[in-house]
Amino acid sequence: MDAPGNIAWGVTATALVLLMTPGVAFFYGGLVKAKSVVSMMMMSFGALGLVSVLWILYGFNMSAVESTWAFAGNPFSDFALSGLATGESANVDLIGVAFGATFAIITVALISGAIADRAKFGSWMIFAGLFATLVYFPVAAWVWGGGWVYNLGETMFGAESGVAVIDYAGGTAVHINAGAAALALALVLGKRIGFQKGILKPHNVPLTLLGAALLWFGWFGFNAGAEWWAEDMGGVGLIALNTLGATAASVIGWITIEKIKDGKPTSVGAASGAVAGLVAITPACANLTPGWALLLGVLTGAVCALAIELKFKLGFDDSLDVVGIHLVGGLIGTIYLGFFAIDTGLFLGGGPEQLIVQVIAAVGVLIYSFVVAFVLGFVIEKTMGFRIKNEDELAGVDTVVHGEEGYLLEERV
Template sequence: MDTGSIAWGITATALVLFMTPGVAFFYGGLVKAKSVVSMMMMSFGALGLISVLWILYGFNMSAVSGPMEFAGNPFSDFGLTALAGGDTANTDLVGVTYGATFAIITIALISGAIADRAKFGSWMIFAGLFATIAYFPIAAWVWGGGWIMNLGTTLFGEEAGIGVIDYAGGTAVHINAGAAALALALVLGKRIGFQKGITKPHNVPLTLLGAAILWFGWFGFNAGAEWLNEMANVGLIVVNTLGATAAAIIGWIVVEKFKDGKATSVGAASGAVAGLVAITPACANLTPGWALLLGIVAGAVCAIAVELKFKLGFDDSLDVVGIHLVGGLIGTLYLGFFATETGLFVGGGIEQLAVQAIAAFAVLIYSFIVAFVIGFAIEKTIGFRIKNEDEIAGVDTTVHGEEGYALVD
C-alpha cells in the first residue's frame, strides 16, 4: 500500500481516538459540577482498558471464517505477535489500531446513561466484560465476515446483490451502545429525586466543545476506512457527514422551539450528535439530498425521543438511548428506503429494508440482554451503584477523591 494511504489511515485513527475525549467533554459538561471527574474518567477508563483488550484478543475475535461462527478465536494470535511479524505488518497494524478506536468509543458512549451514580471499579469490570461478550463478536458479525455481513446472500442469494449496509457503525456502535445504556439505566435505577428539570448542565461551553470535537473526529470515523478502498467514496462520505449533521441541528432546535419555546445551545449540540449517529451507517450509500433529509428527521425525532425517559420512567442520565439508540435505528432503517439503487423508494424492493431491520433489532436485543445480565450480576455482587449519601455528597470526591473545580478565596 502506498505511503499516502497509510498516512491517511494513521490520521483517521487519531481522529477517531480523539472522539473519546470529545465524549468525555460532551458528557462532562452535561452533569453536575461534582460529577464531572467521574463522568470523564469513565471515558478515559474505557480508553485504557479496551485498547489493551483489543490488542490482546479483541482484534482476533472481530473476524470469523464463516457466517455460522459466533466470534473469532481470541487466542489465535494473542497479543498480535504473528501479525506484527508479517510481511504486511505496517498496513495490518494500522488497521488493528483503527478498529480499536471504534471499540473504545462504543463502550465510552454507554457511560452517559449512568452518570452521577456509578462506581468506577464496577464500570471498568462491566466495560471489559461487555466488550468481550458483545462488542467484539458484533464487530465480527457486521464487518468481519459474520452472519450480518452475509445476511443478504443468505436470505436472497448472491445474485440479488443485497447486503446489510452499515458503513461505520449504526448497528455495531450506536444501537449496540444505546441498547446497553438502556439496560444499565434499568439496573442502576433512578437518581435521587429524578424528574424533568432536576439537574441542569453545569458547563454548557464544555458540552459544545465536546460536540465540536466529535464532529471533527467523525470525519475519520466515517471516511477513515476509505484508506483501504483507494478513497473511492470519500467525497460522498465527507459531504454527507457535513450535511446530515448540519440538518440535524436544524431539526432538533426547530422541535425544541415549538416544544419548549426556546432553541438552546445544548439542543444544537445534541442535534449535531444525533445527525452524526444517523449518518454513520449511511454515509457512503445516500445521495447528498437524501442525507440532508435523514439529518432533519434524526434531529427532530431524537429531540422528541429524549423525553420518553420521563414518560416511561427510566433514568438515562444523558440521553444515550434517545440519541444513540434511536438515531442508530433511524440511520440503519432509513437505508432500507433510500439507499442508492437498493432502497425501496429509489428503485429497489423490500429486501434492503428487511435485512436492515433484522440486523438492527438483532443487535439491539442481544446487546440489551448481555448488558442487563452483566450489570445485574455486578450490582448483586460487588455493587454497581454508589450509596445514596455518596450520590448527594458528590461522586467525584467519594469515588475519586478529586474535584473538577478547585475554588479558592
C-alpha cells in the same frame, strides 16, 4: 492501501477517531453536576485504557470469523498480535488494528452517559471489559468480519440478489449496540436522587459544546476513515459531504422542535442535534446522495429531540440521553437505508429486500446487546455493587470515588 497517501490517511483517521472519546468525555462532562464531572470523564478515559489493551491482546482476533454463523473469532489465535506484527504486511495490518480499536473504545465509552452521577468506577471498568469481550468484539465480527449480519442478504435472498446489510461505519455495531446497553444499565442502576424533568441541569454548557465540536471533527475519521483501504479512496468525497450535511441538518431539526415545544432553542439542543445527526449518518454515509442525507439529518434531529422525553414518561433514568440519541438515531439511520440507499433502497429502484435486512440486523444487535448488558450489570450490582450509596451521590461522586474535584473555586487552608 499500501500507498503512502492511503497509509497517511489511515493513521490520521485513527487519531481522529481516538480524539472522539475525549470528545465524549467533554460532551458528557458538561452535562452532569459539577461534583460528578471527574467521575463522568473518567469513565471515558477508563474505557480508552482498558478496551485498547483488550483489543490488542485478543479483541482484534475475535472481530473476524471464518464462517457465517460463528459467534466470534478465536481470541487466542494470535494473542497480543505477535504473528501479525512480524508478517510481510505488518505495516498496513497494524494500522487496521489501531483503527478498529478506536471504534471499540468509543462504543463502550458511549454507554457511560446512561449511568452518570451514580456509578462506581471499579464496577464500570469490570462491566466495560466484559461488555467489550462478550458484545462488541463479537458484534464487530458479525457486522464487518464475515459474520451473520455481513452475509444476511446472501443468506436470505441468494448471492445473485446483490443485497447486503449496509452499515458503513457503525450504526448497528456502535450506536444501536451502545444505546441498547445504555438502556439496560439505566434500568439496573435505577434513577438518580431527585430524578424528574427540569431538575438536573448541565453544569458547564461550554464544555458540552466543546465535546460536540470534537466529536464532529473526529467523525470525519470515523466515517471516511475506512476509505484508506480502497486504492483510489473513491468514496471519500460523498462520505465527507454527507457527514457535514446530515449533521448540520440535524442541528436545525432539533432546535426547531425545541423552539416549537419549549419556546427557546438551546445550545445544548444544538450540540445534541449534531450528535444525533452524526449517529444517523454513520451507517449511511457512503450510500445516500446528499439530498437524502440532508433529509435523514433533519428527520433524525426532530425525532431524537422528541425521543429524549420518553425517559420521563416511561420512568427510566438515561442520564444523558444515550438511548434517545444513539439508540434512536442509530435505528433511524440504519432503517432509513432500506428506503433511500442508492440503487437498492425501496424508493430508489430496489425492492423490499434492503429494508428487510436492515431491520433484522438492527433488531438482532439491539436484543443481544440489551440482554447481555442487563445480565452483566445485574450480576455486578448484586455481587460487588454497581451503584454508589445514596449519601455518596449527594456528597458528590468525584470526591467519594476519585478523591478529586473538577473545580477548586477557593484555596483551602
